[in-house]
Amino acid sequence: MYKHALVLGLFCIFCLHAALAEPSDDASFAGLPLEDAFEQGCSLVLAEVLSVHKSGGMYDYRARIIRPIVYGDLAEADMEDPLDMFAGASFGDALKPGSTYALFAAKEAPYHFSWAFRNDVVRVDVSKQQRIRQLTEVAEGVYAKTSIRRFRQATVPENIEMPALPPEIVSLCQDFKSNPEHRATAGKAIFESDLGSRIDRSEPESSVLEYLPPKMLLSRSQILSLLGPPTHEGGWTYSWLCGHPKRADAHVYVLSATFNPAEEAVCVLYHLQERSRWTKFTGYLNTYVGLSGQPDAVAFEYCKALREKDWPKALSYCSDPAKAAARQCDSPRAFFESYVPVEKLAALSAFAVRGYGRVADDITRLSFEIRLDVPQAEWPVNWHWSLIREQDEWSVDFKTMPVETLVTKELARRALEKEDGRTRIEKLKQHTEIRLVPLAEEFVIGQPMLFRVEMNSHGDVPILYTAAGPHTIMCNDPMLIVDPSGAVVAYVDTSYQIGVWPDAILPGETIVLADKYDAASQYRIRTPGVHRFQFRGWPRDVTPSNVCELNVRPGQISPADLVFEKLLRVLPEGWTCTRRMSSMRFISEDFSGESIQVGLIGERAGKAIDVGMFLLICLTDRRVTLKPDFVDELAFWGFCRWGPVYAGVQAAEELWPGYKRDIVEVLGIDATIPKVSDEEGP
Numbered sequence: 001m002y003k004h005a006l007v008l009g010l011f012c013i014f015c016l017h018a019a020l021a022e023p024s025d026d027a028s029f030a031g032l033p034l035e036d037a038f039e040q041g042c043s044l045v046l047a048e049v050l051s052v053h054k055s056g057g058m059y060d061y062r063a064r065i066i067r068p069i070v071y072g073d074l075a076e077a078d079m080e081d082p083l084d085m086f087a088g089a090s091f092g093d094a095l096k097p098g099s100t101y102a103l104f105a106a107k108e109a110p111y112h113f114s115w116a117f118r119n120d121v122v123r124v125d126v127s128k129q130q131r132i133r134q135l136t137e138v139a140e141g142v143y144a145k146t147s148i149r150r151f152r153q154a155t156v157p158e159n160i161e162m163p164a165l166p167p168e169i170v171s172l173c174q175d176f177k178s179n180p181e182h183r184a185t186a187g188k189a190i191f192e193s194d195l196g197s198r199i200d201r202s203e204p205e206s207s208v209l210e211y212l213p214p215k216m217l218l219s220r221s222q223i224l225s226l227l228g229p230p231t232h233e234g235g236w237t238y239s240w241l242c243g244h245p246k247r248a249d250a251h252v253y254v255l256s257a258t259f260n261p262a263e264e265a266v267c268v269l270y271h272l273q274e275r276s277r278w279t280k281f282t283g284y285l286n287t288y289v290g291l292s293g294q295p296d297a298v299a300f301e302y303c304k305a306l307r308e309k310d311w312p313k314a315l316s317y318c319s320d321p322a323k324a325a326a327r328q329c330d331s332p333r334a335f336f337e338s339y340v341p342v343e344k345l346a347a348l349s350a351f352a353v354r355g356y357g358r359v360a361d362d363i364t365r366l367s368f369e370i371r372l373d374v375p376q377a378e379w380p381v382n383w384h385w386s387l388i389r390e391q392d393e394w395s396v397d398f399k400t401m402p403v404e405t406l407v408t409k410e411l412a413r414r415a416l417e418k419e420d421g422r423t424r425i426e427k428l429k430q431h432t433e434i435r436l437v438p439l440a441e442e443f444v445i446g447q448p449m450l451f452r453v454e455m456n457s458h459g460d461v462p463i464l465y466t467a468a469g470p471h472t473i474m475c476n477d478p479m480l481i482v483d484p485s486g487a488v489v490a491y492v493d494t495s496y497q498i499g500v501w502p503d504a505i506l507p508g509e510t511i512v513l514a515d516k517y518d519a520a521s522q523y524r525i526r527t528p529g530v531h532r533f534q535f536r537g538w539p540r541d542v543t544p545s546n547v548c549e550l551n552v553r554p555g556q557i558s559p560a561d562l563v564f565e566k567l568l569r570v571l572p573e574g575w576t577c578t579r580r581m582s583s584m585r586f587i588s589e590d591f592s593g594e595s596i597q598v599g600l601i602g603e604r605a606g607k608a609i610d611v612g613m614f615l616l617i618c619l620t621d622r623r624v625t626l627k628p629d630f631v632d633e634l635a636f637w638g639f640c641r642w643g644p645v646y647a648g649v650q651a652a653e654e655l656w657p658g659y660k661r662d663i664v665e666v667l668g669i670d671a672t673i674p675k676v677s678d679e680e681g682p
Helices: 026-031 034-039 129-144 147-153 167-178 183-192 220-227 284-288 295-307 311-316 320-327 332-339 342-346 403-416 421-431 559-570 659-667
Strands: 043-055 058-070 083-088 100-109 112-116 210-212 232-234 237-243 251-259 265-274 355-359 362-372 381-390 393-398 432-438 450-457 463-467 479-482 501-505 510-518 529-535 547-553 576-581 595-603 611-618 635-640 643-650
Touching: 026 129, 034 043, 034 129, 034 147, 043 083, 058 129, 100 232, 167 183, 167 220, 183 237, 183 251, 183 265, 220 237, 220 251, 284 295, 284 362, 295 311, 295 342, 295 381, 295 393, 311 320, 311 332, 320 332, 320 393, 332 403, 342 362, 381 403, 403 463, 403 501, 421 432, 421 463, 432 529, 432 547, 450 529, 559 576, 559 595, 559 611, 559 659, 635 659, 643 659
Parallel strands: 083 112
Antiparallel strands: 043 058, 043 100, 058 083, 100 112, 232 237, 237 251, 251 265, 355 362, 362 381, 381 393, 432 450, 450 510, 463 501, 479 529, 529 547, 576 595, 595 611, 611 643, 635 643
16 A cells, blocks of 8 residues: 655754764765655755754744755745745754755645755855856756756646546535635645545554555646645645635645656645745735735835835835826835835835725725824834735735825824814815716716715815715715705615714825715616706714716616616505615625625614614525625525526514515515516516
């Protein structure tokens, strides 16, 4: 029976030698174990030793790579900065700082390196270029004949023929592949299935831990097809980072598959590793290393680009709003020097997360701050920046305001924060103006109706105002809209809890309160003709904005409004109905389309749960997978013309006994999607 010995760290086994003998000079190149080292994934490099560090009885060497001879697992990016290479417990005096050596380096995880084959190292005189060229030619010749080189260069076919796998294993692998942020549970289950290895207990007295091949022996191509691209490729082993249920834990789970020269997965394991091996930093951002898209790497590369004054590269890591602001400056350099505390960011070696934002269970924003020392200030001014995620791409985001202006505004806010509310409101009324700016010359029913909302200060002193995000400002009936008949258009969006904070507007400053506000998303605009639009003001007790008169042309009513209009037909007296496009917080990642939320409220219950029901309609022709927290809360009712309908009900039968019958009938809910003409009205 084939036995596969588990090597817990291919090159990190603690050496039992008392000490390493003094390295030989470059005359001993011929004695290097090139084939063995290359087959185990090692890289051969010329490295200048900068320092040696001891911690807990273990040694690490910091070395600057002068040049790679054979890359192995190392990549060019790994060699841009000095490497910290683990050396074990008995090699602290083996290499001398200031000397250059030909040595083998192993990359065991994305951010963990070791000095490998530690008894085989040669001190090098870098002035002897002929000897180095000879070593390079010999090493490249040996590497060209190795099995691992063929393994690395082999092309994985796109169309993979898969064996017959049990449905539960296929489901586990699909979950693992499509949910990179939630792999801990699926990875463990895969390891415990027939795809995983088991300890070989045929020799119970043996001190060597050996593993048997999986019962289902798959090829590299088949493993990649099931699990997706690995997080790390090291030697013959592919590894997938699974994270840890406890984000602050010092360890992470890793699922790994080790292949033989025939590309068979002969050992599949699930085990804990130090979190620091999988992240670049020692700061608090380590606790978020399980997030897909590697936010830690984005932060590191961004700060590194600032440190090297590579302005275009730094800008490439920025969010779209930051890039748009940069285009208004003379150059990327001018943008960063004005809008970013470059020296502070460039000096960062760790990233302390001050907060995070999430959509359901998915973290989409990590927040940080930089403390700016201001001579005339009693305490520092905080400059905030974030890593934000769209899909699996992270970018650097910050308020696109010159740092000097930000500091001035903060000092003004501090000076005004004890001002009484009546004085503040009077200043806002007298010295500020709210402008409502349409982003189109006319609108169409069923399509977005976009505005920009601005506040401009025409006074000569700073003024304190209540700041908030655009979604906060433009909620809870923020507009006054009048239709061609003179009737006020109804607000049909739901109500929101809001968060606000004090800020200062400077003389001559214009603040964009909302950039692309869509009035159609919140109001029941159904009648063609000229409408009057006006923003009610911010705060609401100041002067409202200008009035915009715009023509609204006929158009095809949106699915959200069609659903809303149909439900109004059967809504009992005293009930209210709200609708909005969904934030997707209920639905798993396997569905990326649009959905509609409808709230039907029969009786408000204050802070308790209202009497009524909630409908979720997904615009698709198939059922969707709800997130685990909502599986028991939302029941599947069937399909309407737009897609599957899910409902959550809270004591609605007391006030509306036939609620389900009426809703099913008016929406045409059935076991299959009804075939309805696109032109069908509400």
